[in-house]
Amino acid sequence: MNPWARRFIQAAIIAGFFLAWHLIVASHLVDPMLLPPPADVFARMFALLGDARSLHHLGVTLGEVTLAVVLVTPIGIALGLFLGENAYWGAAFRPLFYFMSSVPKSVFLPVFILALGMGFSQKVAFGMFQAIFVLVVAAIAAAQSVPVDYVRTARSFGATRAQIYRHVYLPAMLSVILEGLRLGMIFNITGVLFAEMYVSRAGLGYPIANWGMNFDIVSLLAGIVLASLVSIMVNEALRWYEYRVGAWRG
Known part of the structure; x- marks a missing residue:
């Protein structure tokens, strides 16, 4: 399918969703107190973007998410490369990572709170915990997926292990790793927001939880839309870069 046609269809689906939302509210099929009009939600979202306190919460969340991904990415890639390259250790530890990838990570949040408290480090660590299993599995x-012949050829020409990693493994792995990183980022953001909603005094999840408890539906939906955007x-952004570095595979 033509990329522009695909984007047009995606935009049409999103527009249709908001149009259906507006029509449902306008026809009084749902109480506006439970489902306010989308225009009110977007107006509140732009108001939040102009509010210093809301921007502070958003900045805290972005800082936690950024630090978590900066820390977890090299760890996840290194672990995945090690387990994918070494048959013995891979056979021993791959099942653990596959198993943990399917376990809901939210059940471990109380452990992080007991161990690290309620501060910045706890939310960063929980975001890393959410993302690392997806990233390790993708790196494995x-x-x-790297052809063995490529590695053998590089070794036959006298390439060192570092050169093989840099010139053989990394180019061949990059697009797959970026796909795992893209999925891991979603888990990372989800984990940080969930930790902020559970117990926190700063971050976008904190006001979202308060709006929900105070039945401020307009602000609640505005916060959800902002986090979604x-x-x-x-x-x-990661999908675009993934396409750029993986274009040679086509």
């Missing part, structure tokens, strides 16, 4: 798959922008 990426390492195993941030996630979508991060996801699409």
Whole structure:
């Protein structure tokens, strides 16, 4: 399918969703107190973007998410490369990462709170915990997808292990790793927001939880839309870069 046609269809689906939302509210099928009009939600979202306190909460969340991904990415890639390249250790530890990828990580949040308290480090650590299993599994798959002949050829020409990693593994793995990083970022953002909603005094999840408890539906939906837009922008930026570095595979 033509990329422009695909984007047009995606935009039409989003527009149709908000149009259906507006029509449902306008026809009084749902109480406006439970589902306010989308125009009110977007107006409140732009008001939040102009509010210093809301921007502070958003900045805290972005800082936590950024630090978490900066810390977890090299750890996840290194672990995945090691387990994907070494048959013995891979056979021993791959099942653990596959198993943990399917376990809901939210059940571990109380452990992080007991161990690290309620501060910045706890939310960063929980975001890393949410993302690392997806990233390691993707890195394992990426390492195993590298043709063995490429590695043997590089070794036959006298390439060192560092040169093999840099010139063979990394180019062949990069697009798959970026796909795992893109998915891991979603888990990272979800984990940070969930930790902020559960117990926190700063971050976007904190006012979202308060709006929900105070039945401020307009602000609640505005916060959800804002968090969703941030996630979508991060996801699409990584998808674009993933396409750029993986174009040679086509």
